[in-house]
Amino acid sequence: MKTKDTVFSIGIDRYLTDVSNGYCFVTRFFKELFKPPFHIREVINQCYEVGLKSLALISLTGFIVGIVFTKQSRPSLEGFGAASWLPSLIGIAIVKALGPLVTALICAGKVGSSIGAELGSMKVTEQIDAMEVSAINPYKYLVVTRVAATTITIPILALYCSFIGLLGSYLNVHSEEATSVISFYQNAFKTITFLDIFSAVIKSIVFGFTIGIIGCYKGYNATQGTRGVGMAANQAVVLAMFLVFLEEIVIVQVANWFRFF
Amino acid sequence: MMNEQEYYKIINETVISISGLNKSFGDLEVLKGIDFELLKGENIAVLGKSGSGKSVLIKIMVGLIKPDKGEVIILNQQVDKLTPKELNDLRRRIGFSFQSSALYDSRNVYENLAFPLTMNVKGLSKADINNAVEEALEAVGLKDKINQMPSDLSGGQRKRIGIARTLILKPEIMLYDEPTSGLDPITSGEINDLINQVQKSYNTSSVIITHDIQCAKNTSNRIAMLLDGKFEQTGTFQEMFESKDEDIKKYFNYNLIH
Known part of the structure; x- marks a missing residue:
């Protein structure tokens, strides 16, 4: 029978092994990324899978976030007699934070789980081994292409989500105050600097990379048959979401340091 | 026509040579000093109980699993x-047929077969790929299944397509992992015939991992018996059948009776 100490040490051992394997998995990505062959067609296929198939969900969510955030903010600003600041507030909130974050969370759920389940299923049914014995580098073909696709596509989706969010917000503002589109967007972007957009894009690139690499790592290392596939998909979502929030805090802090200089 | 000396040289050319191979998983010692040789043009069946390390052995041959100790030389490398x-x-010179087919x-089916070809051979035209796919499918007798999805195929058909996928790269060595497991006797017989046909048409040397005595009998020139992590005895089917070793006798008698 295992004692508490043994269970604890096995847990620590597994955790450290996982961290070490994860580190090797990430460093291998950068080594393989610049080595030929470059599976450009597969990257485009994956961009289509990640991008176009998430578009409807991102549109709907972005639009709703824009409307809800505007509706919730209005009473507070009106209380201070600052309702005219609403477009600026919404602009800052959506472009800097909500757009990238909402996109990342949706993609972590939709794309991360799908990558984790797909690769996990390929792993447990020996399809990855079959690729390897056919002299095809499965890491390069499956992992590099998917991570490249999420890293490219998620920033584009985040900008699109921000745009749709602002559109939702405009429709709400317009229904209350009959503001014109030009006036709304001018006000919304008045307080947004290039650094804000730049940091939002950089943040989305980091989120995209995280979602892709975590999904691939969990799927690629799946074990224990169908149960393992489910676990890989689940862990890919949970870990990716956790890391997205963690990265959000770090990047906001770093961006604020730059602002002071 | 080659003379006797040339024939003797070819027939004795070793394509796989393994010596002192050890492999453990944690505390479980699976392979305990394996010595093994496969000659050119020969089919050798590796018999053994489930979990005896047969699949581990061929996965080591293609570098899917790293051995703890020992030397594995394949095609002089x-x-x-x-x-x-x-x-x-x-x-690229070795074909690996998986137990689960791994399609x-x-x-x-077309994409399954074309994939290893397009990834390994540059500059092929669409017509070249189509011809190669059709040729491989014809070799396994499933040309009419070209547009089907793996989920629409039976177990035996999946095994055949798995073999066709390996044949598309024209391998010199074929490794079969449990080619007849989970199949009915008639389909098993068809797979056995296919293994023999591949040996003749593609001039391959093969290692057939199996626990099916009939498969070993019908497809191999020699049989190697893996018992307790070691090859206890190697010989023709008749030699193994008449073996004095108690474990081998028990394995053969049990399988032939049941």
């Missing part, structure tokens, strides 16, 4: 000393 590129060059389930 030591597998564990190869760079990734050299290992891939070697893998890419999101691709149809």
